[in-house]
Amino acid sequence: MNDFKKNLENYIFQHGFDVVGYSSPSVDKKAKEEYLSFLNKNYHGEMKWLERHFETKINPKRIWNNVKSIIVIGQNYAPKKNPLINNLSFNKANISVYAQNEDYHEVIKIKLKKIQSWLLNKYYLDSKIFVDSSPIFEKYFAKKANLGWQGKHTNIVSKEYGSWLFLAEIFLPVEIKSPKSKIIDGCGSCAKCIEVCPTKALVDENKIDARKCISYLTIENKGPIPMSLRKKIGNKVYGCDDCLSICPWNKFAKKHNEMKFEIIKKLELPSLKKMISFDEYDYRTYFSGTPLRRLGYIRFLRNVLIAIGNTEKKCFSRHVIKKLDFEDEIVKSIAVWSLYNINKKAFRIEKQKRYFKEKSSLVKKEWDRF
DSSP: OHHHHHHHHHHHHHTTOOEEEEEOSOOOHHHHHHHHHHHHTTTTTTOTHHHHTHHHHTOGGGTOTTOOEEEEEEEEOOOSSOGGGGGGOTTBOEEOGGGSSSOHHHHHHHHHHHHHHHHHHHHOOOOEEESSOSOOOHHHHHHHTTSOEEOTTSSEEBTTTBTOEEEEEEEESSOOOOOSSOOOOOOTTOOHHHHHOTTOOEEETTEEOGGGOHHIIIIIOOSOOOHHHHHHHTTEEEOOOHHHHTOGGGGGOOOOOOGGGSOOGGGSSOBHHHHHTOOHHHHHHHTTTSGGGGTOHHHHHHHHHHHHHTTTOGGGHHHHHHHTTOSSHHHHHHHHHHHHHHOHHHHHHHHHHHGGGOOOHHHHHHHHTO
């Protein structure tokens, strides 16, 4: 088994992964109770699949009954510069680091399939591979496998890679012993991630209310973004890296060495004027092969309009007014809010022209706010 483990790790590292660990497929009582509490408080918002998959998430054998070990693999995606600086580019669309390159799901899946084939051909071992694709208690098993500890921002933190690790799993039908010693929590009294969160989504250490999280609001949430949180989103149009970026352990992280995680230049702070001018074909073409393509055109426009509203600059008025005629009521309603923030005179003119003709109660509600 030692030779198998050594050969397996060598093969995994040959494919560009940075860290590997092992865990049994069991979940302890405390973790189950904490996760259930998260669901009971409705901290998961509209992500109802987390409720449906609760029993599966706490019992990997419901995914594959033959699993006896979980290999947890980490890949560094640390950026060259601290993404916090991007918050200051008010006229630009701020995109989360992981989404400024090729879709990591596809990049990692290709590597995992090669490892899966190698396990079958060399050791006649069946296996199951996952990269954010099934209800797996991913961060719990990563911690259990000693890839790092769970930071106060709820993500895995590593002494070598800071907060910048993609995670993936391989289920094996053979037992590989988990490490006896556990990595000590390295957060100490530091609470920078909690303090930096613009929307105060980190309600306590290791506890997040996803309904306030900018990543949830701009990606998972399909409806209007709550009024009280719009200003706090700033220029972010897809995700948020603030709590990860400020982690002091990032100073030890080296830039990633995966070519496919190199920033695609056109995704690094693209112009908001360019983004708001996209029709659906432009959107699909521009973001093809990246995580933003899965967002959908409606949510994309909603997010861009909020970012424009937060610029408070009149130069966007023509583009925003055009979206007042958009067919989707969510886009139209956010366009109303955005116009008020950038050009109050134009807002009053458009309200007089449009209010009594408007059929959508959602859009009328936005006109009525001001």
